[in-house]
Amino acid sequence: MTKIMVIPKNRKMIDNLISKSDAFLIGIENLSINLPTYYTIDEVEEIVKFLNNNKKKVFISLNMNIKNNNLELLEETMLKLNDMKIDGVLYYDMAVLNLWKKRQLKYDLVWSQEHFATNYDTCNYYNSLGVKYGLLSTEITLDEVKDIVKNTKMSLILPVFGYLPMFASFRHLVNNYLEYFNHEKNTNNYYMEKEGKKYPLIDDNNGTFVYSGNIINGLAETIELKESGLDYILLNSFLIDDQKFADIVEMFNSSDKENVDELDNKIFDMFDNVDKGFLYKETVYKVKKND
């Protein structure tokens, strides 16, 4: 049974979506990136208790690239999380995996090197090291996703709604630009635009982050994904209006074979920048050479 995992934008959204989502993915300050909100460890503890009480699954993201001077905070946080009842911790940096093994922590891990989870052999590699879950890349096709699900024992999560991460840097690329040209900085949130297409751009304490110009909508595909045995579909509220996001979660909840196409079209009507991402689009890597 494919479950719905949600990335909430704020605490209130967790309350509002509690009955509509099976699992929640939460960020922690200074250890997570690419999430709408980063909570303190105390706030995380409160959220975890709330979700435990409501019998919902909870996943915590520690998906930042970790510098040596951040290892202490990482280890401390991982140990604190071990005292909470959480279902999984997402990791990008292998420091998390190494510490998890070393400290024999009880929660499960989620391999979350977002653009690298593109084949089942590597899912199996991490699975053989004890990693239960994998967050799949969004740069692969629907057929590739199904093929991976079929060929690994790893439990898989696939983002099917929301803006997608495209770029992450330790550098403060917007701040640098604004300083260089003597502009004041009043916000962390920007857009960069090329040929009429706008890309969300964030420059915050952690660095610079860019997101897809379009919102991915994989609602119609969830029928096939459910049949394939995918464990979780992931819906991200980042930069989406709260009410619209609640409607979206409801649509993913109530979709079935009969109404899925209608609901899928409805999502296209709700936003003017929705697409199917790479679900039907293969990327190339060799440019045709001409003589």
Next chain:
Amino acid sequence: MIKERKKPELLAPAGDMMRLKWALNYGADAVYIGGSMFGLRANATNFTIEEIKEATTYAHNLGKKVYVTVNIILHNQESAQLLSYLKDLEKANVDAIIVGDPTVIDVAIKNTNLEVHLSTQQSTLNREAVTFWKNQGITRIVMARETSREDLIDITNNVDIEIETFIHGAMCASMSGRCVLSNFLTARDANRGGCSQICRWEFDLKDENNNPIESEKDFTFCTKDLVMLKHIPEMMDIGIASFKIEGRMRSIYYIATVVSTYRKVIDEYWNNPENYQYNKEYEKILNNCANRESIDQFFDTTCNKEYQYYIGREEISNQDFLGVIKHYDLKTKMATVEQRNYFKIGDKVEIFGPSIDTITTVIEEIIDDYGESIDVVRHPLQIVKIKIDNQVFPDNLIRKKY
């Protein structure tokens, strides 16, 4: 951990056999090359297995090494050919493979005697991650470009494994592996060798309310290049095992200049550390063949505005190199051009070569290989036709004119 003083390796890029020989002959201890499969420079000239055999024979005769990049992030269908390819590399006597996807590590370690180095694509920054990879059988880590002096000291003090760091060349604006701008904006897979270098593009910047933030130059991620010349002695003291120069697609001129300069610095400090003095002349030599301004990046700082590169192509440098003439049609006055750097309609260019006086012209028409008129030429090695009134010849070069 007591560190044994060991002379570091100077590791150079080699896009083809000619570059490999130049790099080794000008002082590299080892070269890294791309094979015909699974490399992250899909659009570079890569080596066949036969050529790799020739390369290892050539290098080994000089007492030097050859590493082969097998550093793409695999998709399902690609792993099927992996084992036979790795077996071929083993038979070709390569000294190590450089790997990004753990599946390659697994297949290599279980089935071959190949030494496995971890690619910078994994963005390894800390001792815990280094320990993890060491336990997986990796013998050398190519550190993330964001690694600082303190990180390097901590890692070399705590983990007994070879550490390789970049010392010279272009930087990714993002953390390696975490950029898929190329996938989204050009449908070319950055993690399978198709990176179209979107971080060099210019964008309009807008605030959260959609108001344009205008400056004399457009917004870009473009960063200055890396030069670690002045830190080499310190990095030798830290115990870095291998100094890596970036740029398998660079010119022979570039490779020869950069390799020979670092060779001198390493040898001078190694042979006489007490009396070593930094030679400013070497810095000038490197600057003169640089694509863009260079700086020491994350080793010492967090990279502020001085580390960005906002001046576009306004320097006389290799980046001004726009393309190579492949053919000229006297009747239509259309020249077939193989692209080397982004250019567009309206650009003022020079065409130069051994048999012509330098021609200055403005690009007024560009036709792509489908016969369609286009405004910009942004893909490496893209073939286009442009109008040039004066006769030009194959292998004449086009550069930006200021």
